[in-house]
Amino acid sequence: MLQIPAVEFHQVKKQYGELEALKEISFSVEEGSFFGLLGPNGAGKSTLINAMSGLIVPSSGRIKIKGFDVIDDYRHTRRILGLVPQELISDPFFSIRELLQLQSGYFGLKGAKQSAWIGELLERLALSDKSDANTSQLSGGMKRRVLIAMALVHKPQVLVLDEPTAGVDVDLRRTLWEFTKELHQQGHTVILTTHYLEEAEALCEKIAIMQDGEVKALDSTHALLSKHTYRYLRVTLSQAAYQLIPALEQRLVEREHNGLVFKLEKTASMTELLAWLHENQLQVTDISSRDASLEEVFLDLTSGETT
């Protein structure tokens, strides 16, 4: 039986006056996947996420969450989806626990079971001792945790995190990722945008790279990395080299003391590189090779170079 995708985008377009924030985006996110949405600032990631959550109305196109349209069947989609927005939010009138209770109420959830879930969320996100505090008294990291608790209060099947670790310290970042991984293992679909590409590389099974309102690349993380047409070679020399022949100079991406890093086409053989090094009369003490990181793939894609 064909599985309904967790999220489907069909030619989603968003226009702000002259600016095309989203240019007919179409792709889908499989159920139960950990999906990364990457792109430079202004690429359209948050616009896409906000359109998916119903926070903005697309100019045209359709978005479906588990087969339900986000406009026509919004009551269904909002129950399925939990969003951790990028901007920090506060409410000067209520404590964290009261906010969670109110948010539960909007979804028609109350009673002992819901109170227990709220208690569990507060505990899991290390907010228990602050549960009676007002959000305006909290630090940025604490506010971020409150947003995560708010997004999870109705136990959504699809969790969308819009740069959840922005401005968060290393400890909390690690805690958040552990928690997110746990939710994913429990069967939640997780959609994530982040500027920490090494985290996206470690966490996401599939990645879409956006730029200027378009999806530039969409594939599994492994395929994206292996499809990259370059590899990186680190050459350590017995002494620093000041002049390189053109073949080496044009491939040089990093120079540090006696170490040189070359970006080499996968089609180019190691023999070729060794020949160039020999031609340059360089004394090589060590050579190591590695594939491109997600950051390098990302930079190549978003800087307009062909990969």
Add this chain to the structure above:
Amino acid sequence: MINYAGCWALFIKEIRRFYSVVVQTVFAPVVATLLYLLVFGQVLDTQIDVYSGLDYSQFIIPGLVMMAILQNAFANTSSSLIQSKMHGNLTFVLLSPISPLELYVAFVGAAIVRGVAVGLAILVVGIIWFDLSWQSPLWIMLFAILSAAMMGGLGMLAGIISDKYDHLAAFQNFVIMPLTFLSGVFYSIHALPGVWQEISQFNPFFYMVDGFRYGFFGQSDVSVYLSLSVTLLFLLIVSAINLILLHKGVKIRE
């Protein structure tokens, strides 16, 4: 299917919001209105004859009560909405399965509660100190609730279209305040020169004050049914505009 539980939760949240600052949202307007009553009522009591057999202080109490209802119902929705926009917490409501109609009903419902609470407190003082009596509690309640609903809706509209507190203050000071003061709170429109009498009849607030006053004295400047019709008509227009804007997400889902 209607999300009754969600609508109720939002209604309760809105009440708890203004109750958490009750000194500012209820007691302060009550004291301010009583000062009007003290100054205008006491000073002008014997100098102005409005309705036969009625002291001026008795005459202005229903007007002042209605003025407080109108201003506080407007303030509740407008300030709640603009604060939610500014702090960003409106997002929580927008992410929930609450429809535009449910959102509107919850906000306006809370505005009615605040408006009527302030009005009731002033009325109690009026009854105790100024021997105020009433002819028809039904008309009084009907105009209090419908007028608060209309103003709650107008406040919602102002909250939706305002991008910052400054816009809201302009709406409050240049639209709501003049219309309230020129609605016959302090006088009968029969006391005005002919042309001003006619202009007053284009002010919807005038009908709310006049209909409300009818409930107390059994007499009014215009027919109570005309006042009821105008109040209902404006409530419908304001509600329709709000629902269209909320449905389209104008300045809310952008």
